[in-house]
Amino acid sequence: MAVIDDLIREEDGGLSFGNYSLSAKTKKDGFNYNGDIYKIKTFNEITKLEKNGMFVYESVPGTVVHGFKATDKEVNFVVEGTTDSQITLELEAEKEYKVHVDNVYVGEMKTNLGGKLNISVELEEGKQAAILIEKQ
DSSP states (O other): OOOOTTSEEEETTEEEEOOTTOSSOEEEEEEEETTEEEEEEEETTEEEEEETTEEEEEEESOOEEEEEEEOSSEEEEEEEOSSOEEEEEEOOTTOEEEEEETTEEEEEEEOOTTOEEEEEEOOOTTOEEEEEEEEO
16 A cells, blocks of 8 residues: 555545655544535645544654545554654543454553553554454
8 A cells, every 4th residue: 555645536446545655734524424524735744634623633753544444333443654663542431442453452541531542563664554443
């Protein structure tokens, strides 16, 4: 898989977005998917996705996400980048979630009052990680 040249698109029944190869911040606003409006900001330092003006996903440094799907019970996607990444997701506030990386259970995490969940993912050029977050 590779960077998303058009920054965001529908792919594999979900959203694919991000381009960590860009040296300058680039954004695309007004992408319509399943009746929602998405905005993406991405470059080598950060990738950020918003849905209807609300925070959804952020990675530092920038990443590419493939097949992002989110329901009220789980979030799953494949992420790739050039180095280890800190990923923040907006989920339900003060809830427990099971986190899996590459089909390995890494533990339970609780979101904060704002619903933010932070995970660290080991990445390197050419390596992908499959992420699954399940609500308890």
